Amino acid sequence: MLTLLHTADWHLGAQLQGWPREAEHRKALRALVALAAERRVDAVIVAGDIFDSLNPSAEAQKLLYDTLKELRAALPAATIVLLAGNHDPAGRIEAPRALFDLVNVAGVGTIARKDGEIDAGVHLLPLRGAGGAIEAHLLAAPYPRAADLPILDGASEGSPVVRSVRALYAELIAAARARIGAAPLVVTGHLHVAGGLESEGAERRILVGGEHAVPSDVFPEDIAYVALGHLHRPQSVGRECVRYSGSLFPLSKTEIDYNHGVTIVAIEGAATTIEHVPLPRPTPCLRIPPRGGLARENVEAALAALGLGPATPADDKPFVHLTVAADGPIVGLDAEIDAIAEKFPIRLASLTVERPPRRETEAPAPAALRLSERQPVELFREAFALTHKSEPTSEHMTLFHAAAAEE
Structure with missing residues (x-):
């Protein structure tokens, strides 16, 4: 049996309204390493968006390498695979390849070709079980950049970008099957598969020309598992084995209610078992109130009700997304709320003003005039x-x- 840990969308170096998230990342990644060791996984797949920026800070890069060191110490024989996402600097994912090879880490940032054909030596990796035998193979495909997509001749119905992505995956899978035949195959992808639920304002529509969603049948039925990245909500799309692991913790207000974690995949012959494993939330992310808006005169009492002590460490201060109900002028509201927030050990991540819906008896908007x-x-x-x-x-x-x- 082969056991995989599928994770994605770490976004190392991310901030929330100027607040750094490094302490949260360290806690979450330590929990990930501990889980990987506890489950004795045979491989760890990071399906893109390792970094939050194409120019990651030195601290973000160090955190990646620290995590790789901890994973290797915990799992001496496991295969570790890093895929570039749309946020990642593809060249930096691939640059340490000579060093990565020494410690059985693979970094794939772009689609590699040799004499115009897919270079299966780069993209196809053996996955060994606990006994050392090859139990499956991994087809490591990063985010498909415009330069990676084949140019198709002739007119056809549907999005040309989606057709190009379909052709690219068909070419990748054919190159893999030519080498391994019908053996179990795991495929990666960093893209939006149609039917996947987005996080409002958090995930870019990433394919060329705004054509951002590809159908799940891009991945043939004989694929054992598809490890996806890009969408931050843990979810399967199309069928159970085509799956987003989701991000490690909420990266925006819209993700507060997600059950963040990683996916553990067990492959035994033709059978694939999938388990979502939640990770502890490193720092509370709160929406106050949970629904609707709060009267401005009740804001201070609501923050006091959190019961946070003045000695709360800086890295443990919760992120608070506050919604204030208002049906009149809001002049000075920002300054008023900032002054209240400073009294409490919180990090005010956002302030939203909620207006009451227009009543049917209200006069319609005036007609347009010059x-x-x-x-x-x-x-x-x-x-x-x-x-x-x-x-x-x-x-x-x-x-x-x-x-x-x-x-």
């Missing part, structure tokens, strides 16, 4: 009322007229 037919003061009154759901006061009007007089 600007030449409107007076500036009328436009100001309407814009103010639309934004703040109240009429401007005499003080607001005085400031408007003073500003208009300066034009």
